Amino acid sequence: MLSSVFDSIRKFMPPIHREGYPFIAIAFVAALLLMLLWEPLGWVGLILTVYVTYFFRDPIRVVPTDERLVLSPADGLVTAVDLAVPPPELNMGVEPRRRISIFLSVFNVHVNRVPVGGTIARVVYTPGKFLNADLDKASVDNERNSLVIDSTYAQVAVVQIAGLIARRIVCWVGEGDVALPGSRFGLIRFGSRLDVYIPVESTTQVAVGQTAVGGETVLAQLVGGYSQTVFRSE
Incomplete structure (x- = not known):
């Protein structure tokens, strides 16, 4: 079941370039800290983490x-x-x-x-x-x-x-x-x-x-x- 969920995510989300990994990690940690301070801020942080992940996408191209x-x-x-x-x-x-x-x-x-x-x-x-x-x-x-x-x-x-x-x-x-x-x-x-x-x-x-x-x-x-x-x- 879990593997099928991950397969669905991979189909929806293109590969992420390695340049983005540090930024994604920083955004995710910040979101967790904000969640501890005030839950609504934490959700904003998670949304920003999703955006940062989306920004660093690196789709396959047919050249x-x-x-x-x-x-x-x-x-x-x-x-x-x-x-x-x-x-x-x-x-x-x-x-x-x-x-x-x-x-x-x-x-x-x-x-x-x-x-x-x-x-x-x-x-x-x-x-x-x-x-x-x-x-x-x-x-x-x-x-x-x-x-x-x-x-x-x-x-x-x-x-x-x-x-x-x-x-x-x-x-x-x-x-x-x-x-x-x-x-x-x-x-x-x-x-x-x-x-x-x-x-x-x-x-x-x-x-x-x-x-x-x-x-x-x-x-x-x-x-x-x-x-x-x-x-x-x-």
Whole structure:
């Protein structure tokens, strides 16, 4: 009976990323202490514990492996498809590139995924402000962590941008690492934005207002036409 209950919970709740374990434990202990002080506060604490657990979910994704495709690095809302100069620390020049921005609310999955497979050529952390990540100037003013990826077809950059609530950017890859498309590379706590910079000749496949799914939604195509795409579970 108990095993069937746990099986039902596993089906309802996706896997939790290990980055969340300390926060879940702290929230749970705090809820127990609040329960001892005053039961209604304890229930509020338990609700917050459930939310923290939900925030750190890390669902399995089915990733297209075509190296010409640029995948969404995160779950969220497409807030910009435009031309912009990449952040100066990336050393990608001053010519505008095509930029696609994904805004993550506090209810989105916050595990970040590599938009294209390739070698991590550069990882640069830049301290900054904590403005609303939905603002355009957040790309320049906010705390951020930037990756440049040398893929088979082009050089692509992805920038993790801290938001108004976010106070911690986590990156698990380093320069010289080889990453598969759609593989996990980082996380931002809590609420944030990711910008992807691609060549101007790339063909975009999303529009402002569209909801993207990290590791699955195709943001753009770098070169050539589509062939039969192979998928993998990630």
